[in-house]
Amino acid sequence: MPESSRYVRSLEVDSLELHRNSAKLGPICFTLIQSGCWWLAGPSGAGKSLLLESLAGFHAEAQGSVRVGGNEVASRSPERRAISLMPQRWRLFPHWTVARNLRFAASLGGANADRIAQLTHRLRVQDLVNRSARTLSGGETQRIALIQTLLSPARILLLDEPLSAIDAALQSVVLDLLQEEAAAQGRICLIAVHRPIEGVPMRGTLHIERGRLLPRMEPVRAPE
Amino acid sequence: MKRSRADRFLFASAALLGALLLAFLIVPLVQLSWVSPLAIARLFSIPEIRKALILTFSCAAAASSVGLLLAAAFGYWLARRPVWISRVLLPLVDIPLLIPHPVAGIALLLLLARPGILNHLLQSLRLTPASGSLLGTPAAIVAAMLFVSAPYQAQVCRQAFAGLDPAYALRSRTLGAGPWRTLLRIEIPLVRRSLLGGAAMALARSASEFGAILVVAYFPRTLPVLIYEKFSNEGLDAVRPLAALMIVAGLLLQALLHGLQPDEALDHA
Numbered sequence: 001m002p003e004s005s006r007y008v009r010s011l012e013v014d015s016l017e018l019h020r021n022s023a024k025l026g027p028i029c030f031t032l033i034q035s036g037c038w039w040l041a042g043p044s045g046a047g048k049s050l051l052l053e054s055l056a057g058f059h060a061e062a063q064g065s066v067r068v069g070g071n072e073v074a075s076r077s078p079e080r081r082a083i084s085l086m087p088q089r090w091r092l093f094p095h096w097t098v099a100r101n102l103r104f105a106a107s108l109g110g111a112n113a114d115r116i117a118q119l120t121h122r123l124r125v126q127d128l129v130n131r132s133a134r135t136l137s138g139g140e141t142q143r144i145a146l147i148q149t150l151l152s153p154a155r156i157l158l159l160d161e162p163l164s165a166i167d168a169a170l171q172s173v174v175l176d177l178l179q180e181e182a183a184a185q186g187r188i189c190l191i192a193v194h195r196p197i198e199g200v201p202m203r204g205t206l207h208i209e210r211g212r213l214l215p216r217m218e219p220v221r222a223p224e
Numbered sequence: 225m226k227r228s229r230a231d232r233f234l235f236a237s238a239a240l241l242g243a244l245l246l247a248f249l250i251v252p253l254v255q256l257s258w259v260s261p262l263a264i265a266r267l268f269s270i271p272e273i274r275k276a277l278i279l280t281f282s283c284a285a286a287a288s289s290v291g292l293l294l295a296a297a298f299g300y301w302l303a304r305r306p307v308w309i310s311r312v313l314l315p316l317v318d319i320p321l322l323i324p325h326p327v328a329g330i331a332l333l334l335l336l337a338r339p340g341i342l343n344h345l346l347q348s349l350r351l352t353p354a355s356g357s358l359l360g361t362p363a364a365i366v367a368a369m370l371f372v373s374a375p376y377q378a379q380v381c382r383q384a385f386a387g388l389d390p391a392y393a394l395r396s397r398t399l400g401a402g403p404w405r406t407l408l409r410i411e412i413p414l415v416r417r418s419l420l421g422g423a424a425m426a427l428a429r430s431a432s433e434f435g436a437i438l439v440v441a442y443f444p445r446t447l448p449v450l451i452y453e454k455f456s457n458e459g460l461d462a463v464r465p466l467a468a469l470m471i472v473a474g475l476l477l478q479a480l481l482h483g484l485q486p487d488e489a490l491d492h493a
Contacts, residue, residue, distance in 0.1 A: 056398050078397040085398045093392065095413050104409065108400035152399045 009035055009069065011055075011083075011156050011188050016064035018054050025050045025211040027064065034203060036182050037175075037189040039196040042208035048192040049088060051208060052158040055190075056085035068156055084154035088161045088192075090145040092133035098144055099129040105148040119147045122177055124170070138165040146174065150181055157181075157189045163197075175200055257468035264465050264472070273450065273466065280446040281473075283362055284430035287369035291377045292423040299381025300407070303388075310382065317378045320371050325435025328371055332440050336364050364440040369430035376429060380422030384415040421484040428477040432470070 010033045017026035025047045032038055042048050054062040057078035066074040066081070073081040092101045102116050120126040123143045128136065136144065142165045149157055159178075163171045175197070178189050196205050207214040227235075267273045298317075302310050320328050335342050336358040346352050358364050388411060396406040412419070434448040442449060447470060455463040 058394055058398075077403075078394065079400050079402055083398075084400070087391070087395070089391075090395065091389075091391065093396075093410055093414075104396075104401075105399050148399060154398075154400065 009033065009186055009188070010067070011190075012065070012067040012070075013055065014065040014067075016051075016054060016062065016066065018050060018059055018062040020050065020059060020061065023047070023050055023211070025054060025062075028213055030206055030213055032188050032190070032203070035186045035188055036203035037178050037191060038203050039205040040190050040192040040208060041194070041196050041205050042192075043194060046208045047211035048208055049160050050211070052085055052160050052190070052192060053087070055156075056083050056158055057081050058085070081156075082154050083156040083158060084149050084152040085158040086145055086149040086160060086162060088164065090141065092136070092141055092144055092148075094132075094134045096133055097129070098125070098131050098133055098136070101133055101144060102129070102147060102151065105151040109151045109153040111151045116147070116151070119150060119177075123147060123173065139167065139170075142166055143170075143174075150177075155185070155187050157187055158192075159189060160192045161194075162191060163193070171197070253471055256464060257471045259464050259468050264469050267465055267469055273447075276445050276447045276450045277469075279362065279365070279444055280431050280448070283365045283446065284369055284427050286366045287373060287430040288377070288423045288426035290366070291370055291374040291426050292419060295374055295377035295381045295422065296412075296419055298378050299383075300385050300411075302378075302382045303385035314379065314382070317375050319375075321375050325372060325433070326439055329368060329436035329439025332364070332367055332371055332436065333359070336367060336440055360441050360443055362441075362444065365437055365444075365446060368436040368440050369433050372433050372436055373426035373429040377422045377426045380425065381419060384418035384422070385411070387418075388415055417484050421481055424477055424481045424484055428474060428481070431473065431477075 010031065012031045012033075014029050015026070016028040018024070028051060040048055040051070050059075053059055055066055057073075057076060062074070064074060065072060066083075068082045073083070078085075092098070093104065096104070099116075102120070106112070106116055117126070120129060123146065125140060125143050125147070128140055128144070133141075133144075142162065146159070146162055149159065157178075163174060166174060178191070179201070181187055182189050190206075196202070268277075302313065323331075337343070343352065343357060346358070353361055353363075355361070358367070392410055392414060393406050396410045397403070401409070432448060433446075434452065437446055437449060438452075445453065447466070451463055451466050451470070454466065
């Protein structure tokens with residue numbers, strides 16, 4: 001059975017390190033053992049993006065252990081990790097329409113047209129599907145990119161500043177959707193932000209500074 | 225910016241020298257091709273010329289197609305290797321452009337003539353041509369065209385893949401697509417205009433090749449060989465419609481090449 005279709009409920013990271021140009025990450029150790037959404041919080045330049053990219057397999061030089069559902073994936077290529085990253089500066093595939101961008105992601109994750117329609121309706125982008133991907137604004141692009149990520153087969157979703165271009169009214173819609181997706185599909189969402197948004201019921205928060213996780217990881221909600 | 229007198233003088237001087245270059249390049253070609261369109265049309269009724277025309281452009285199309293496949297693979301690989309590898313390999317790939325074309329033809333003789341490496345290979349596969357050698361066959365013409373045009377294609381393909389934002393491939397991979405699907409669905413479509421532009425340039429270069437073809441395949445005659453022969457035997461006037469035909473074909477290919485330029489390149493044009 002492919003890794004991605006298993007009911008993965010854990011992300012275990014041990015001694016993850018990366019030296020890239022002047023940036024240094026780690027050693028990083030943490031374990032997320034329940035499905036749900038987690039913040040990864042830290043100031044600019046703290047290493048949030050570098051950590052997410054390393055987990056997603058973007059940096060061949062990264063050292064250490066990354067286990068998804070108990071399976072070691074650190075030596076695997078990005079598509080074989082069951083981890084999908086939505087980078088901070090996501091540009092859609094510009095040679096396609098929005099609909100084709102979504103169908104591409106859906107074809108990889110085995111999702112059907114109904115699921116695309118459901119997600120586009122939920123994030124209020126159903127009117128954009130026939131537009132060229134080149135013509136979207138930053139906020140529209142970010143919402144389409146989020147849907148692409150949700151359509152992927154991965155069970156661990158890493159979202160780098162997914163709310164940065166989305167207006168305040170829609171932010172709660174996005175966060176609600178992520179919570180529901182995590183609960184319904186047994187996914188773990190790690191959401192990088194400068195500062196956690198107050199009042200959002202997350203599983204917990206990882207704090208990162210200068211490439212290292214801070215020892216505190218609070219609050220953690222009890223499993224439902 | 226307000227322009228001073230010195231600015232105006234500088235622009236006028238640059239424009240004058242540019243116009244001189246343009247005139248030097250264009251006037252002889254216009255003069256040569258200043259023939260009646262009927263004279264060009266009549267060429268198509270001469271079997272010898274029709275045959276040469278078909279041979280030239282079919283061989284050029286074959287050379288640019290083979291070149292596209294090989295150069296795209298080479299450019300893709302090179303664009304993903306450290307820059308020092310490009311610095312070492314690209315000058316080597318360019319060598320066929322730097323040597324006189326008859327020398328390129330002589331180099332190909334070693335490959336194509338009996339007992340050349342290629343003939344040995346064909347012999348072992350029981351594919352030896354009836355004449356016993358590839359010399360004087362369309363295959364030799366294609367080889368000569370490929371030899372002098374593939375370096376252009378290799379450069380264009382490497383630049384195309386190197387200029388592609390690697391983030392697109394990473395996004396495709398992190399969504400779950402493997403390397404082949406990413407190459408075929410995302411990367412190649414994103415650089416297709418550059419790749420096809422390189423192929424059009426190779427087609428034009430191949431169709432106009434003379435020196436290397438002369439060595440490996442005087443017969444069957446391609447258009448450039450036929451033009452040279454007619455010019456030697458019958459003089460300038462006999463060759464003008466044929467030369468005009470080549471110039472028109474070159475202009476058409478140039479228009480195609482321009483149409484295939486990536487949008488960004490045209491923006492800066």
